[in-house]
Amino acid sequence: MNEERGAATAVRPAEPPHPPDGGGRSVLEGAFALLGAVERAGEAGLTRLAAECGLPKTTTYRLLEQLVELGAVERSRKGYRMGSRIFRLGQGWQPYPGLRTAARAPARRLARLTGATVGLNVLREGQTLVLDWTPGDTAGALGRSLDAGVWPWFTAAGKVLVAGADPRLPLDPLTGSWHRQAGTIRDRGVAFDREEVAAGVCCVAVPVHGPNGAVLASLSAVTDPAHSLDRLAGAVRHAGRAVGAALRGR
Missing domain, CATH: 3.30.450.40 (GAF domain)
Known part of the structure; x- marks a missing residue:
């Protein structure tokens, strides 16, 4: 019984690593890179932000929409701008x-x-x-x-x-x-x-x-x-x- 349990443990697949976002960059690094790009631009569209951060447009869009849900970024007429939650956090x-x-x-x-x-x-x-x-x-x-x-x-x-x-x-x-x-x-x-x-x-x-x-x-x-x-x-x-x-x- 112990040998069978050990064999089962040995063949169990490892947990897959969290997928990086472009160029081996982690999700957190990608999100902060986008926040920095938005801050420098004031307002910018998806294409410009993706190019500045070196991220695929699909990844950039997904991260930006997640940041919008968190209040860190807002949608604007020109694309995206910094959100009020970042302002509140920064004030502290x-x-x-x-x-x-x-x-x-x-x-x-x-x-x-x-x-x-x-x-x-x-x-x-x-x-x-x-x-x-x-x-x-x-x-x-x-x-x-x-x-x-x-x-x-x-x-x-x-x-x-x-x-x-x-x-x-x-x-x-x-x-x-x-x-x-x-x-x-x-x-x-x-x-x-x-x-x-x-x-x-x-x-x-x-x-x-x-x-x-x-x-x-x-x-x-x-x-x-x-x-x-x-x-x-x-x-x-x-x-x-x-x-x-x-x-x-x-």
Whole structure:
């Protein structure tokens, strides 16, 4: 009896592996590739998304329809666009527990005091990622410049973060004067952007330190060229220290 049971076990076929989706890519990798393509395009049709991700059109269609059912993607006039569920999930992300809550009141006070639009920012994948905007009086004048949630690392908000980061962090472009500039930013505790990234947009940014002293984020005040950035810097420093104090529970 035992020999028969062993023989039966030996000939039992193995479970088939989960079929990959194009080029050996897993279903999960294919879905995330599609989400990335939709995000970059804003809106795009099936053919474009399949070509960008290197997936068969039948696979692309199946994955997109599954993402639609989950609320991660929506059908649109031009094909597909990002869904509201991704927005809701993204709003819950933060690089340190309580960071958004700690920044909320200081950011509102800073916007009310200065009229500048205040951003809470982190460095991810070599770019400046805006976690939250607090609109100020100048928000209307800055227009669509504030719609972007991702900026180059060499904004004022990104410079502060890079200056306090690992010096081996791969970034491009790095000018020959960057190391001297980074030392100045660390010494002064503030970085400036005078229309270096977008015309009509100026920025002051300071680091936000966590309980262990590490730089967790940056707090930035975005305004127009009519405002004095040097005068604004003091208020931004004060707000940045208030965020750090809130993180420490003070």
